[in-house]
Amino acid sequence: MELMDQTLTLLKKEILLEWRSKYAFNGVLLYVVSTVFVCYIAFSLSAGFAGSSGYPIVWNVLFWIIMLFASVNAIAKSFVQESRGRLLYYYSIASPQAIILSKIIYNMLLMALLSTLAIIVYVVFFKNVVGDPLLYFTSVIIGSISFSTVFTMISAIASKAGNNGTLMAILSFPVIIPVILILIRFSKNAMDGLDRSLNYGHMGALAAINAIVIATSLLLFPYLWRD
Amino acid sequence: MRFIYQSWWKVLAVLLVLFTIIAGFLITVPRLPIVHETVRNTFFHVPMWMAMFIVFIISVVYSVKYLRSANPTHDLIAVECVNVGVFFFVLGLITGMIWARNTWGEYWSNDPKQNSAAIAFLLYCAYLVLRNAIDEEQKRARISAIYNIFAFPVMIVLIMVLPRMTDSLHPGNGGNPAFSKITDNNVRIILYIGFIAWSLMAVWIATLRYRIRLIEYKQNSLD
Numbered sequence: 389m390e391l392m393d394q395t396l397t398l399l400k401k402e403i404l405l406e407w408r409s410k411y412a413f414n415g416v417l418l419y420v421v422s423t424v425f426v427c428y429i430a431f432s433l434s435a436g437f438a439g440s441s442g443y444p445i446v447w448n449v450l451f452w453i454i455m456l457f458a459s460v461n462a463i464a465k466s467f468v469q470e471s472r473g474r475l476l477y478y479y480s481i482a483s484p485q486a487i488i489l490s491k492i493i494y495n496m497l498l499m500a501l502l503s504t505l506a507i508i509v510y511v512v513f514f515k516n517v518v519g520d521p522l523l524y525f526t527s528v529i530i531g532s533i534s535f536s537t538v539f540t541m542i543s544a545i546a547s548k549a550g551n552n553g554t555l556m557a558i559l560s561f562p563v564i565i566p567v568i569l570i571l572i573r574f575s576k577n578a579m580d581g582l583d584r585s586l587n588y589g590h591m592g593a594l595a596a597i598n599a600i601v602i603a604t605s606l607l608l609f610p611y612l613w614r615d
Numbered sequence: 616m617r618f619i620y621q622s623w624w625k626v627l628a629v630l631l632v633l634f635t636i637i638a639g640f641l642i643t644v645p646r647l648p649i650v651h652e653t654v655r656n657t658f659f660h661v662p663m664w665m666a667m668f669i670v671f672i673i674s675v676v677y678s679v680k681y682l683r684s685a686n687p688t689h690d691l692i693a694v695e696c697v698n699v700g701v702f703f704f705v706l707g708l709i710t711g712m713i714w715a716r717n718t719w720g721e722y723w724s725n726d727p728k729q730n731s732a733a734i735a736f737l738l739y740c741a742y743l744v745l746r747n748a749i750d751e752e753q754k755r756a757r758i759s760a761i762y763n764i765f766a767f768p769v770m771i772v773l774i775m776v777l778p779r780m781t782d783s784l785h786p787g788n789g790g791n792p793a794f795s796k797i798t799d800n801n802v803r804i805i806l807y808i809g810f811i812a813w814s815l816m817a818v819w820i821a822t823l824r825y826r827i828r829l830i831e832y833k834q835n836s837l838d
Contacts, residue, residue, distance in 0.1 A: 408828050541765065548758050549749050559745060559762065562738035563769050566731070566777055593780065608761045611682045 394482040399491035416462040423454050435514040437524050444517045448576050451510055452568055455503055455531065462502065462540035464556050467547035492540045492602065499532035519581025527575040527594040530594055534567045537598050540603040544612055552590045570594055621824040628819055631812030638805050649718055656714040662809035666817035670700040673829035675767045678760035690756035691832060693763060694746065695824040699743060699817055701739050719784055728778040728785035735773040738766050
């Protein structure tokens with residue numbers, strides 16, 4: 389269980405670094421809050437929109453768009469902050485699988501926390517129209533986990549390729565679109581308060597996508613990592 | 616690798632393509648409501664995707680080989696297969712759009728199958744852009760091989776799995792019967808020959824492009 393030990397140690401180190409600076413956390417939290425606030429101001433310009441029939445659809449889609457951009461911003465940083473020398477040091481002490489696994493788990497925890505805070509802020513500003521809050525919250529957590537797995541590997545690729553924002557966006561968006569389509573359908577069902585058994589298929593599909601992405605990340609990261 | 620320099624399968628490809636074109640236009644097809652004679656599009660639209668899958672699979676195989684061997688010619692094969700695959704992707708989209716105009720009423724009718732195909736197209740365009748973003752040759756080959764392997768399962772999910780989960784107008788998806796279920800044996804035989812014919816054609820184009828790239832690569836190398 390060397391891999392587990394290494395992963396845990398690296399995960400502790402990630403959390404400790406973040407706890408000391410709180411840069412990624414505070415930065416993305418502020419990003420989410422200001423985006424939500426901008427959207428709130430912009431939508432409140434058209435009076436009576438909150439009562440209209442299209443409001444729940446916009447509510448749901450807008451939330452996922454905000455989460456999408458917040459997670460791109462949060463996770464794009466995960467490999468840039470590592471200097472070349474530090475990567476070389478990791479190379480000598482840990483296996484590449486442990487490194488990518490610890491990054492994925494760390495990003496999952498970070499995104500789960502951030503999206504919990506984001507949905508709270510979002511509900512405070514926008515009138516709550518969710519019919520099944522527990523299921524909606526489940527979809528938010530599953531969504532943040534899926535975003536983390538996909539974006540961690542993409543950010544590793546983008547950081548090797550000179551790491552500009554454009555590259556991160558064009559590489560990740562085609563991969564994330566199937567995930568976000570399923571998520572929007574899933575969360576819309578939760579919002580309308582439909583029967584929970586309708587969503588087992590969505591959960592299964594997301595679990596399968598996550599499994600594929602994590603498996604390919606574990607297989608491919610050792611090749612990506614060497615310079 | 617001697618296979619790509621032999622000519623028997625290229626002759627076979629030309630003969631089979633000619634056969635599918637002639638037979639595809641001449642045989643009597645079952646008369647079905649709405650689709651009518653557009654059933655014949657099956658002989659041209661579906662083999663485009665088959666050819667695309669074949670070259671993309673070859674590309675992934677050579678990307679894996681590149682990661683194991685770091686042989687630059689494997690990278691050349693992978694990238695040329697993706698180029699040809701993207702070309703057949705466009706052909707598949709165009710033949711599908713013309714058919715959709717005549718049966719569904721619009722070139723683009725926001726159908727899940729069409730949308731997923733468009734997203735998968737973006738995925739492979741991203742691969743080509745990623746290649747342009749990196750200057751150093753070995754690094755470019757390695758990183759683009761990794762992205763290619765990463766993109767392939769996503770493409771399969773997009774084109775084969777997602778449209779089947781939702782309501783799609785496309786035959787074979789969303790509860791619509793596939794053509795193979797409602798048509799007779801002649802149609803099926805021509806369709807299968809079409810698969811082989813266009814796949815061979817795609818592989819032939821890819822090998823020609825690869826051989827040009829190989830000559831350029833040898834001219835540019837120092838020894």
